[in-house]
Amino acid sequence: MIDNFDKKIMKLAQKEADRTPKLPQNFDEHIENILSCLPAGKKRRFTWKKVIILAAALAATLSVTVTAAVNYVRQRMEAMNEAERSSHFQASLNTAPADFYSRELTDMEKKKMEELKGKYYNEGVFPEGTLKRIEAASEYDGNGVAFLASRGTFFLPEKELNDEEILQIIDFREKREFSIHEAESKAAAGELDDSAYDAIYEPVQLELTAQDQVINYSGEMRIDAAAAFGNTLYIGERSNKANGSQACLYQLELGSDKPVKMEVQVPDGMDISMMTCDGKGNLCLLLTQSENGSFENVRSCLWKLSPEGEELEKADINQISGTKMPYQAIAADKDGRIYLAEWKGAKKSQRILVLNEDCTLAGSITCDDGDVRGLGRARNGEVYGVLMAGHEWIPTIVGFDIQNFTIDEKYSNVLPDDVGAFDTMGAGTDSDLLIWGPYGIYTYNIGDQKAVATRAQYELPNGAAMCFTPGSRALFISNNYTVKDGIMDFDNYSLEKIYLMKAE
Numbered sequence: 001m002i003d004n005f006d007k008k009i010m011k012l013a014q015k016e017a018d019r020t021p022k023l024p025q026n027f028d029e030h031i032e033n034i035l036s037c038l039p040a041g042k043k044r045r046f047t048w049k050k051v052i053i054l055a056a057a058l059a060a061t062l063s064v065t066v067t068a069a070v071n072y073v074r075q076r077m078e079a080m081n082e083a084e085r086s087s088h089f090q091a092s093l094n095t096a097p098a099d100f101y102s103r104e105l106t107d108m109e110k111k112k113m114e115e116l117k118g119k120y121y122n123e124g125v126f127p128e129g130t131l132k133r134i135e136a137a138s139e140y141d142g143n144g145v146a147f148l149a150s151r152g153t154f155f156l157p158e159k160e161l162n163d164e165e166i167l168q169i170i171d172f173r174e175k176r177e178f179s180i181h182e183a184e185s186k187a188a189a190g191e192l193d194d195s196a197y198d199a200i201y202e203p204v205q206l207e208l209t210a211q212d213q214v215i216n217y218s219g220e221m222r223i224d225a226a227a228a229f230g231n232t233l234y235i236g237e238r239s240n241k242a243n244g245s246q247a248c249l250y251q252l253e254l255g256s257d258k259p260v261k262m263e264v265q266v267p268d269g270m271d272i273s274m275m276t277c278d279g280k281g282n283l284c285l286l287l288t289q290s291e292n293g294s295f296e297n298v299r300s301c302l303w304k305l306s307p308e309g310e311e312l313e314k315a316d317i318n319q320i321s322g323t324k325m326p327y328q329a330i331a332a333d334k335d336g337r338i339y340l341a342e343w344k345g346a347k348k349s350q351r352i353l354v355l356n357e358d359c360t361l362a363g364s365i366t367c368d369d370g371d372v373r374g375l376g377r378a379r380n381g382e383v384y385g386v387l388m389a390g391h392e393w394i395p396t397i398v399g400f401d402i403q404n405f406t407i408d409e410k411y412s413n414v415l416p417d418d419v420g421a422f423d424t425m426g427a428g429t430d431s432d433l434l435i436w437g438p439y440g441i442y443t444y445n446i447g448d449q450k451a452v453a454t455r456a457q458y459e460l461p462n463g464a465a466m467c468f469t470p471g472s473r474a475l476f477i478s479n480n481y482t483v484k485d486g487i488m489d490f491d492n493y494s495l496e497k498i499y500l501m502k503a504e
Helices: 002-019 027-036 040-059 070-080 083-093 107-123 163-189 194-200 317-321
Strands: 130-134 147-148 153-155 215-218 225-229 232-237 248-252 270-279 283-290 296-306 309-315 326-330 338-342 350-355 362-366 370-375 383-389 394-399 406-411 422-427 433-437 440-442 453-457 467-469 471-482 487-502
Touching: 002 309, 027 422, 070 107, 070 163, 107 163, 130 350, 225 283, 225 467, 232 270, 270 326, 283 326, 296 317, 296 338, 309 317, 317 350, 338 370, 338 383, 350 370, 362 370, 362 406, 370 433, 383 406, 394 433, 422 467
Parallel strands: 130 147, 225 270, 326 370, 370 422
Antiparallel strands: 147 153, 215 487, 225 232, 232 248, 270 283, 283 296, 296 309, 326 338, 338 350, 350 362, 370 383, 383 394, 394 406, 422 433, 433 440, 440 453, 467 471, 471 487
């Protein structure tokens, strides 16, 4: 799951880079220099954090280096004492994939942010105070601006931000970037103490509601794909090269901590990449095989099983599609049709394959103006998607005409447009769609002007929601990774907790 989520983070980071003031061209080199100077036992676990640091920095839209602002900013940075510098470096190692706000910035606040950045860098206009730091969301009292490092979240008051509060955010981000430059120098000199990396392993403490559920699990099982129907959760486990085990499928009754392995033999060498359930409860699995993680030569097969694990249909997706491209989203409608969204990559257009109930090709839908990242069956039984449209990557909820194989509904400006991709969707109990994105969970009723935010990012476990379950819950997982000699082994991990978080 970390691998998949990191790809999403980097996609977000790249899109942010495309549309915001650029970071210094050698910023990536600074991070690489830090990595190259670390002791052997620290390199791998810090490498995992590299994507976090880069994404956070990109989201911060820092556009001026310390050197460029020598007359103002450099003096301010160098005036920080060692404790303050260390504190900001720890903030750069938080477990969140980017910076978040507890609410969306207004257009006026965004405009004021850009104006004050210019004054900060070019005129030496600094805040009078410093940003408050909190250890838990419940500590925020609604006054001023505060930062929760473990979730990468700036907590904002409901009233419009004033100049002082905006300057505190700008100042905090600049100090955080400076701390990374400092870490580079210390790492090169062998002076970066091991304790500097403690934040990497600090567990995130969730403040659960009465409607949230946590299933503790101890065993060898890993979750790499999931789908739900009724009270049953289906879990797909990838093959494990470390111990030679093959991919397999489990059933887990919601509320139980005892998964049951299904008597289903996944073809040798293939992994369960994605899964969904159709309106009858049948399980649709996308099986894939890729050499060395290649995105250009992927073997794909669709496998349809009954709830008891009986094989109903099987289809060679490579033969049907005529390509060996991977896929990034799957959904099935109330009539059993299956939708598969191709990975767009550098292509000018993207296809969504539509398969009949018997897994033969019904047709394909071409998306010329963006990238459909998420697919899901809505409350009415129809499949909808989130199209990340145009160069600006504006999230747009779309519906499909399966008679003409076109996009026939578009709902723009209903989701936040500056928070990355929305790629997990499902039906709500009281709303048409539940949608997860990096900023949290939203509900949407088809035709409404705006989606409604129901759970913020800081209220949810780390990582992406794997699926939505009946009862309007989002499924997240927490894995227990093997650590040996200070190195986190991403090939050896087991399920630690399943979180079912109330979504509406």
